[in-house]
Amino acid sequence: MKRHFQISRIKPNASMATPSVLPSGFTFVDNFQGATAAVSELSTAIETALEQMSLGVDLGLQLKQLVxxxxxEGSTYDNSKVNEQIPCSEWQCSRATAELVSLAWNCTHETYNTANDIVDPSRYSVQCEFVETPSLGEGVKAWTSTLVSPLSNSAEKSEFLPVLVVAIRGSASSMDHVVNVNEPxxxxxxxxxxxxxxNPGLLANATLLKQAEALSESVSQRIQLYADARGQHPKHVLLTGHSAGGAVASLLFLHYISKSGLGKRARFSCVTFGSPPSIAGPIDVSRYHSTNSATIAVNLVNEFDLMSRADSTYAMSLVNLARSTYGQRPIPLDEGGSSSSSGTREPSPTLTRDLSASSRNVWPVPKLGCHHVGSRVVLMMRLDEDEIQLRAVEVPDSEFEKLLFCRMSVHNGVCYSERIQLIQDGIFNRRRGWTGKEVQGPINPKCL
Incomplete structure (x- = not known):
């Protein structure tokens, strides 16, 4: 069932925008509103816009104005893009890793459109062995399992293959679920x-954790069958997904490497695309990789992708950014992070601290409430030597949490497909291909 977003009726209010500014049609912008209600309305608007963009449907006037x-407005601030002066290292990606990332993306894309060819049939043997459709109830997401093996005559040998790829589909309601402020x-x-x-204790996004738990039994059964069939041969399982599907995949990855007996029967990797963070507190998986060779855990994020930072406190910052475009004052927060019912308190310093003394024009954003699992690689299109080129850099939490990402168009599959193809071809970080001879002309990206 598709969700149709309805614009709220605007009621006259003392806090309405000045007559010179046209009303937006959104209650959280035009009227003074509590933080919880404001975040909920913004989240619904964003998820509707993302769904309509993915379907190629023209956005209505008010949604288009919001997007x-x-x-x-966000692009006017210095922290709306990765500052190349900060200590971010270029992603050290081998050809084998690039091919695994490409396989992950192709299988992820297949969960949305099963008519696509997953990989080059001249190089790989592919068996799509299982397709799980989503349940009508809440919790169970669609997922597929695909066994990918290199052909015996393939020139390149990969330490990652063969591999069982478990791909989990995102959902149109990702934003609304991920930033649910009523479910801690x-x-x-x-x-x-x-x-x-x-950190002491271990907390996870409640909705994403619920979805991972709902999938664990059926996914575990499939992995068990794969491990039995492989016998004494090496076993590698890759968990992957886009948007909220990737966040669920990362929780399953942590489950298998830390809690499940399957972690001793197979080695696990995780590759996600444009996924929101899912775990409260930094996660260190380096010890697992050091004892399990030929495994990776990486989150690929398009620069500006709003979903890569999605949580309730970040959504509140976007609420106030949207209000600022209409000349409205920020919605105040109390010390606990919720809105003041009277509307008379000063805004929380976490979200509206005075940055006038800073040498840069920065929109204040909250620190990370949740974290990604594994390294985070931001994919950026940059003008270099008079050409648009792809740069892939690892951005640590300390820098990522300063970024104001609020673009929706770069979250779609078209943008990720284009950039993953460049990575597969070795055309990134000033490379011209894996042999240096593949690319003869300039790159003409459709998505920036």
């Missing part, structure tokens, strides 16, 4: 061993 307004993070220690976190 363009957030992007335009849940204890995840029953599902993931707390030893993977440096």
């Amino acid at each position: 363009h307004g957030l992007d335009k 993070p849940r204890d995840a220690s029953h599902f993931i061993d707390p030893s993977v976190s440096s």
Whole structure:
């Protein structure tokens, strides 16, 4: 069932925008509103816009104004893009890793459109062995399992192959679920061993954790069958997904490497695309990779992708950014992070601290409430030597949490497909291909 977003009726209010500014049609912009209601309305608007963009449906006037307004206003701040002066290292990606990332994306894309060819049939043997459709009830997401093996006559040998790829589909309601302010993070220690976190206790986004738990039994059964069939041969499982599907995949990855007996029968990798963070507190998986060779855990994020930062506190910052485009004052927060019912308190310093003394024009954003699992690679299109080129850099939490990403168009599959193809071809970080001879002309990206 598709969700149709309805614009709220605007009621006269003392806090309405000045007569010189046209009303937006959104209650959270035009009227003074509590933080919880404001975040909920913004989340619904964003998820509707994302769904309509993915379907190629023209946005209505008010949604279009919101989408363009957030992007335009956000782009005026210095922290709307990755500062190339900060200590971010270029992603060290081998050809084998690039091919695994490409396989992950192709299988992820297949969960949305099963008519696509997953990989080059001249190089790989592909068996799509299982397709799970989503349940009508809440919780179970669609997913597929695909066994990918290299052909015996393939010139390149990969340490990652053969591999069972478990791809989990995102959902149109990702934004609304991920930033649900009425459902605080849940204890995840029953599902993931707390030893993977440096913080005492282990909390995860409640909705994403619920979805991972709902999938764990059926996914585990499929992995068990794969491990049995492989016998004494090496076993590699890749968990992947786009948007909220990737966040669920990362929770399953942590479950298998820390809590499940399957972690001793196979080695696991995780590759996500444009996924929101899912775990409260930094996660260190380096020890797992050091004892399990030929495994990776990486989150690929298009620069500006709003979903890569989605949580309730970040959504509140976007609420106030949207209000600023219409000349409205920020919605105040109390010390606990919720709105003041009277509307008379000063805004929380976390979201509206005075940055006038800073040498840069920065929109204040909250620190990360949740974290990605594994390294985070931001994919950026940059003008270099008079050409648009792809740069892939690893951005640490300390820098990522300063970024104001509020563009929706770069979250779609077209943008990720284009950039993953460049990575597969070795055309990034000033490379011209894996042999240096593949590319003869300039790159003409459709998505920036």
